[in-house]
Amino acid sequence: MNTHSNPHRPRRRLRQAAALAAAAAVAGSILLVTPAAQANLPADPPSSTMPAPTPGFPLPTKHTQQAYDPAADFTSKWTRADAKQIMAQSNPNVAPGKNSMSPNVTMPEIPKDFPAMNDDVWVWDTWSLTDEKANQISYKGWDVIFSLVADRHAGYGFDQRHWNARIGYFFRKTNADPAKDKWNYGGHLFLDNTSIGNTEWSGSTRLMQGNKINVFYTATTFYDVAERNAGGGGIAPDAVIAKALGNIHANQNGVTFDGFQHTKLLEPDGKLYQNKAQNPGFAFRDPYTFADPAHPGKTFMVFEGNTGGTRGSYKCKQEDLGYRPGDPHAETVSQVNSTGAWYQTANVGLAVADNKDLSKWSFLPPVLSANCVNDQTERPQIYIQNENGKNKYYLFTISHQFTYADGMRGPDGVYGFVGDGVRSDYQPVNNSGLALGSPTDLNMPANAPEGPDPRQNGRQFQAYSHYVQPGGLVQSFIDNVDGVRGGSLSPTVKMNFQGGVTQVDRSFGQDGLGPFGYLPTNVRVGGEGHYK
Helix, strand or coil, X not given: CEECCCCCCCCCCCCCCCCCCCCXXXXXXXXXXXXXXXXXXXXXXXXXXXXXXXXXXXXXXXCCCCEECCCXXXXXXXXXXXXXXXXXXXXXXXXXXXXXXXXXXXXXXXXXXXXXXXXXXXXXXXXXXXXXXXXXXXECCEEEEEEEEEECCCCCCHHHHHHHCEEEEEEEEXXXXXXXXXXXXXXXXXXXXXXXXXXXXXXXXXXXXXXXXXXXXXXXXXXXHHHHXXXXXXXXXXXXXXXXXXXXXXECCEEEEEEEEEEEEXXXXXXXXXXXXXXXXXXXXXXXXXXXXXXXXXXXXXXXXEECCCCXXXXXXXXXXXXXXXXXXXXXXXXXXXXXXXXXXXXXXXXXXXXXXXXXXXEEEEEEEEECCECCCEEEEEEEEEECCEEEEEEEEEECHHHECCCCCCCCEEEEEEECCCEECCEEHHHCCEEEECCCCCCCCCCCCCCCCCCCCCCCEEEEEEXXXXXXXXXXXXXXXXXXXXXXXXXXXXXXXXXXXXXXXXXXXXXXXXXXXXXXXCEEECCHXXXX
């Protein structure tokens, strides 16, 4: 196994990773300093700094970034005071339909004449073949990615794809030109009627020893098969987190998979994580597994969840609001609870593997809650990078503008939080949590991609389901570009981040847009002879 540079990746400053032997212990916390050499390839630092407070808005919640034991009963809060900073940093005076957000957190505009990635399937949530450290793996000279796909010709529409989703895979030569060479579609990853559910939603894929891979995925089951096949949206599925252990094969013709054995791993418990009986619209999905250098030998998983309890029973608390004492712009608990904001109860869950083959897992308390702020924290990732000789843990997730609680506003895009460990008092990036969003006029009410307001910015739903890659590259899929529906991978963009600050790198690619579907690998496996 060795690392390599992609010839199409722009040169970046590489900082020497230093291993640290010293540690700082505090009551109830884990080791705060971990071997920096085990961190991911750092993103370039931004040239901007943390946004200053905006007059007329509340101050953000104070967060320490302190790390705690992963099993500790501590959950960081993304508070209303934090999320209010999104609007505080938005321009209230832009012309209607323009972008009101800072260019630092705004994705460049995608052209309307984007290419179709595949003529037979729609493509959306996408992830790479990785290892336990989130490196992206080239296997015997092939780059491999996995995507949710649905048949373009089955008779249902683009917005009904979720009810018919399968995991598909694509591959292309590692030395391909991403601007010219298309991804080869390999078909469905699993044979028909073999996965645990009748629909497959997002997850992550790990290369294990030899040619073994573990596919962690969301197994969804719709019982009304006729409505499901018609793409109906009026039914809620069962959802469990599962894995499939199988084999990867590669030769001069491409990549194939076989031998998958499926195992159910986790079902929501109704206590830490809401279940279907408590809320038919519950969220329990998107498993992402990783190794933490601070806890050698352990494997963790983050996933999307909702706070346990019957829908509507939760009531907002002072810690969910997070306002500083005496802040003249603060809301009161009674004011917030009078709006129905307590219906929004997203969290990012945590689990730990109980055995080495990763077939048994136990729940731990959520690492982040967004109670009374947002109802979705989808596709969470943990990205560990070396900053000044110390490992910093970035928790990235994605969310929609229409899932915010009453009184909150934000775009479709990436949200980020930084701390000193997997379980931390996470500080929202840019003091708000917003890391990267599609161009949006936040002065207008929220709407949805299947029926956008024509007065809004035409690219407010241009991209979604972002996936943060080594070095700060960010992949997503195209949803709605000024009325043209997508179902293909977006141009990759680059997000520089350090010290809790993020900034779009507009020197990357063409005015900030890289090649479509650019997911370069940074670790080779399988033998140098296969790269000729």
